[in-house]
Amino acid sequence: MTSLSIGRHAGQIVWFLAIALALLLPELIPSKTALTKMCLIGITIVFALSYNILLGQTGLLSFGHAVYFGLSGFAAIHLINLIGRHQLPIPVLIVPLFAGLAGAAFGLLFGILSTRRHGTAFAMISLAIAELVAASSLILESFFGGESGVTTDRSVGPTLFGIDLVPQIQVYYLIVGWGVLSAITMYAFTRTPLGRMATAVRDNPERAEFIGYSPQIVRLLSFIVSAFFAGVAGGLAAINYEIMTATNLSTAASGSVLIMTYIGGASFFYGPVIGAIVISLIQLSLSDVTPAWLLYLGLLFVITVLFAPTGIAGLIERHLPPLRARVLHHLIPSYLLSAAAGSVFAVGAIALLEMNYHVTLNAHEGPLLRLFWIQVDTTQPLAWGVAILVTVCGFFLFRRTWPLVGGAWNEIDSRLRKAAP
Amino acid sequence: MKEPALALTDLRKDFGKTSIIRGVSLSVVAGERHAIIGPNGAGKSTLFHLISGRFPPSGGTVALHGHDITGLKPSAINRRGLSRSFQVSNLFPRLSVSENIRCALLWSTGYRYCFWRWADRLSDVSAKVEDVLTRTGLSGRRDVLAGVLSYADQRALEIGIAIAGGADVVLLDEPTAGMSHSETRRTIDLIREVTIGKTLVMVEHDMGVVFDLADRISVLVYGEIIATGTASEIRASKAVQDAYLGTAGTAH
Known part of the structure; x- marks a missing residue:
């Protein structure tokens, strides 16, 4: 897996900076809501990284990864409740480890069923298991707590180093601690003999058999490791929210982690980290601004699949060679022109979408809509005309300017080829 | 008498009603280089499968x-010391050349499903990787992804993967x-x-290669071995001339 291809040391420096930033972030942004969001993002990063052990590393497209996150989350909630009833003398700090073990156990159980196959068959089995677990979550009330879920209180049990997990900031650092530990372990896993063979099985399961490996067993072990870290994330979620409900293991949650990992870039170890941050921020901020935010997220996913299948990380990696050769600035003019044209198109398209949304779904709020800091009267044909005009003009401007980007890249690639020995 | 390294007894394969391999018996002694020749569609690759x-x-x-290894899985057969290459290159395309060879070495060196060691810091494996890279002439392309190698290099890597694990057949x-x-x-x-020091069985079309390399040759026609012998015996065989060399000679 190409992961630190910026160069060994540069890559390590970026990782250290990222960890330092995670540690300092509560100081830099001292707000309660920001802290809540950062906790969510931290948990999501661990979850997305665990998903990429399947998707990127082993080549398994799962539609049911939230099963292991959710089931372990429920296991963690029950474990904390046991601690609260003084039946288990362990600190809540280490509950994520047990949640991980629960995840691994469920991974073994369901993995035996699903990892016998790969490709489409695996994907379908993963979906079937996800639906099965989601359905049973509404039936098995004692474990899943029915519609309302199961709650807990994290401030129980023996404390370690005086950490009682009452203030949210302690939970944040707990998440950072477990997150960094998990990320390092998952990265190390990619470099072990088993981790390497997972990639080999992804590339060519048939040949793996002819060098002595059983692809099924490699897939199963990879699946268990992935479920373990999904379990750690689930345990962190249980501590953070003190509640688990059936939505945590729904297929929607499984789809969400798939989208994050894909948009971030499944071919690169750090891709899911970027995906988790970007998509979580979009979910958190956009959902306040517009009711159509899911549509925009879907569009982003479609655009990624069609035009940037290697994800954000792939785009970053694409820009590193010209950056190292100090020719990246040749791209700036074409990027700026294209971005300007693209923005015009986006503004027009968003205006049309929002006006449509307003007329069809929010008609009871009256004809007025706040759009980009201006009031728009959706009954006025002029407003629609302007929006259509801006969209069409933006589209053609973008079509004219986009080839400039391709031209600039051709120029850069030929320079790089000349520079190469 | 020495145990043959590889012995096939009345081996058959039918696909539906069609018989592709129709009772092949063959014995290859240890250390022998044995070539299997035959016209297209004779079932040579099927025999290997x-x-x-x-x-x-x-x-x-x-x-x-x-x-007896009949009906065992490929992985089980490989672990008993038989490895193979493929007619159409069958590599790990998104792994580098050296990673391809490293993977081919992991099981046989004893690391199996190990997840508590660094794969690229196993000194015994790394030494063997270097050895295979040198012998296959791929040292200069060790970091190139297998999928973008030139055709000849892919073929060399194909052989490298087959011999890396130290299988003796x-x-x-x-x-x-x-x-x-x-x-x-x-x-x-x-x-x-x-x-x-190994036993080699190869399918080959190029008669120059066959006569140059093989100690013994078997001729497979329509799923049956019609002759086995040294190069001169095969050249002299009437049955082979009728069934294969005569027609193939004019065709090639």
Whole structure:
């Protein structure tokens, strides 16, 4: 897996900076809501990284990864409740480890069923298991707590180093601690003999058999490791929210982690980290601004699949060679022109979408809509005309300017080829 | 009498009503270089698939060093010391050349499903990787992804993966297919060098390669071996001339 291809040391420096930033972030942004969001993002990063052990590393497209996150989350909630009833003398700090073990156990159980196959068959089995677990979550009330879920209180049990997990900031650092530990372990896993063979099985399961490996067993072990870290994330979620409900293991949650990992870039170890941050921020901020935010997220996913299948990380990696050769600035003019044209198109398209949304779904709020800091009267044909005009003009401007980007890249690639020995 | 390294007894394979391999018996002694020739569609690759476990045979047995391996999985057969290459390059395209060879070495060096060691810091594996890279002439391309190698280099890597694990019986399926004359010469030298002390069974179309490399030759026609012998015996065989060399000679 190409992961630190910026160069060994540069890559390590970026990782250290990222960890330092995670540690300092509560100081830099001292707000309660920001802290809540950062906790969510931290948990999501661990979850997305665990998903990429399947998707990127082993080549398994799962539609049911939230099963292991959710089931372990429920296991963690029950474990904390046991601690609260003084039946288990362990600190809540280490509950994520047990949640991980629960995840691994469920991974073994369901993995035996699903990892016998790969490709489409695996994907379908993963979906079937996800639906099965989601359905049973509404039936098995004692474990899943029915519609309302199961709650807990994290401030129980023996404390370690005086950490009682009452203030949210302690939970944040707990998440950072477990997150960094998990990320390092998952990265190390990619470099072990088993981790390497997972990639080999992804590339060519048939040949793996002819060098002595059983692809099924490699897939199963990879699946268990992935479920373990999904379990750690689930345990962190249980501590953070003190509640688990059936939505945590729904297929929607499984789809969400798939989208994050894909948009971030499944071919690169750090891709899911970027995906988790970007998509979580979009979910958190956009959902306040517009009711159509899911549509925009879907569009982003479609655009990624069609035009940037290697994800954000792939785009970053694409820009590193010209950056190292100090020719990246040749791209700036074409990027700026294209971005300007693209923005015009986006503004027009968003205006049309929002006006449509307003007329069809929010008609009871009256004809007025706040759009980009201006009031728009959706009954006025002029407003629609302007929006259509801006969209069409933006589209053609973008079509004219986009080839400039391709031209600039051709120029850069030929320079790089000349520079190469 | 010495146990044959590889012994096929009345091996059969049917696909539906069609018999592809119709009772092949063959015994290859340890250290021998054995070539299987035959016209297109004779079932040479199918025979390799039966020996290496890719398909289960419809009848008959395969024995490796006297132990029955009929119907075992490819991984189980490989672990008993038989490895193979493929007619169409069958590599790990998104792994580098050295990673391809490293993966081919992990099981046989004993690391199996290990997840508590660094794969690229296993000194015993790394030494063998270097050795295979040198012998296959791929040292200069160690960090290139296998999927973007040139055709000749992919063929060399194909052989490298097959011999890396130290299996003592090696099956090579048309190792020189599609190569230029000079590439073929290089590949013959490579095969000769890497199979010293091993048993080699190869499918080959190029008669020059066959007569140059093989100790004994078997001629497979319509799923049956019609003759087995040394190069001169095969050249002299009336049955072979009728069934294969005569027609193939004019065709090639």
